[in-house]
Amino acid sequence: MSSSSSFPSESRFKFHIHPIKNIDYRQIWEKFNQTINDESIYRPTTDVDEIIYALRRSKIVKVDLYSPSTFSAYKWMIVLEGGQHVLFKPALINKTVKASVNCVSGCEHPEYEIAGFALNRLFGLRNMPYTTGRRVSWDQEIAPVATEVLKKSVTVREDGDICIVWTCYLEYxxxxxxxxxxxxxxxxxxxxxxxVVQRVADKASWHHEYHAMGDFLANFSSILPGNRTYCDQFRKREPYSDMVSFGYILDMAAIDFLMLNYDGGKHTYIANRNDTIRLNILIDYGLSFCDRNDPILLAPIYQCCRIRKKLYKSLLKYSANLTEAFDETTKDDPLYPLLLPMDLTVIQQRLNTIITIIEICFKKYGEMGVLL
Known part of the structure; x- marks a missing residue:
């Protein structure tokens, strides 16, 4: 199955920089940084639209090529007025459904990062960094404050177009x-x-842990909810013996399954001064929406028959209208539309798959035995 589509041509848009005077961006960044704690990146009462607007409109004061680079994305590190750092990933012009064989290779689609944040926000998880699309002018905003290293990475053509060539995974x-x-x-x-942010590379997502246990096919029994044999083994491993960390694994399983994200092996945590992991931050969703379904991404939920009550209520809330809610949340983004029609269809189907599994678990263990 394959499909393709293109984003609207840039020539459709008239680009103007509209400087906003008398805004103290440093104060804005400080306010939002203060909401980050060991439970969430922002509080339920936080006006997320305020910071999204600031990210789209604040002046760029410095740009450098992000290092270390990865094989899947070309990235800039930008400093905004007021001192806030942001990562910028230029988007591919032509958007196509990722073939199954390229689920964890090839170039990223940065618009999926924005889609991931939108879903995370809808479900009230609040553990994904603020993400938005933005259009920037090379001549007016980037070139005057860019490092020489970054300037050498682009080609400025006579017609004013900017071109970047990036080899993803040394092949694509x-x-x-x-x-x-x-x-x-x-x-x-x-x-x-x-x-205080801690990157823990060896604490991968469930399917990576599954492979690490060895004898993958023998362990992976038929896809029936409630086979807690492997789940019990997994719960003995740190930090997942802690109910908070275990809850984050369940949340991540739902988001990874909805987006078919195979790049979930990269965990980042907010830790306290004793290096005790408290908040699992979801990042790196550029390699999502593969052209296949894989139930292994849902393993934590269907094998443990557990899910957080808060997330389950959110899933129920959008069981009939997730695609409409997603579209409403993202329609003002500069990169809209973020997803292909096929992508929108499958996230609705996958959401209802999760609900069906939880209903089967209820019959086996009761709500008290399933909901955290």
């Missing part, structure tokens, strides 16, 4: 070309500015 060459020097991509809030 991708060419980014932006008309009239207007570059668009995903802007990801860098929460490490004043927060």
């Amino acid at each position: 060459e991708s060419r980014y070309c932006f008309e009239k020097g207007i570059i668009y991509g995903a802007l990801v809030y860098w929460i490490g500015n004043k927060t």
Whole structure:
């Protein structure tokens, strides 16, 4: 199965920089940084639209090529007015459904980062960095404050177009070309500015842990809810013996399944001064929406027959209208539409699959035995 589509041509848009005077962006960043704690990145009462607006409109004061680079995405590190750092990933012009064989390879689609944040926000998880699309002018915003290293990574053509060639995983060459020097991509809030953040590379998502246990096919029994044999083994491993960390694994399983994200092996945590892991931050959703369904991503939920009550209520809330709610939440994003029609259809189907599994678990263990 394959499908393709293109984002609207940049020539459709008239690009103007509208400076906003008398805004203290440093104060804005400090206010939102103070909401980050060991339970969430922002509180339920936080006006997320305020910071999204600031991310889209604040002045860019410095741009450098992000290092260390990855094999899947070309990235910039941008400093905004007021000192806030953000990661910027230019978006591919032509968007296509990722083939099954390329689920964890090839170039990222940064618009999926924005889609991931939108879903995370709808479900009230509040553990994904603020992410939004933004269009920037090479001549007016980037070139005057860019490092020489970054300037050498792009080609400025005589017609004013900007082109970037990036080889993903040393195999898939991708060419980014932006008309009239207007570059668009995903802007990801860098929460490490004043927060203790710990990257734990060896604590991967459930399916990675599953492979690490060895004898994968023998362990992976038929897909029936409530086979807690492996779940019980997993719960003995740190940090998952802690109910809070275990809850984050269940949340991540739902989001990874909805987006078919196979890149979930990269965990980042907010830790306290004793290095005790408290908040699992969901990042890196550029390699999502593969053209296949894989139930292994749901293993924590259907094998443990557990889910957080809060997430379950959110799933029920959108059981009939997730695609409409997603569209409403993202329609003002500069990269809209973020997903192909096929992607929108499958996330609704996958959401209802999760609900069906939980209903089977209720029959076996009762609500008290399933909901955390």
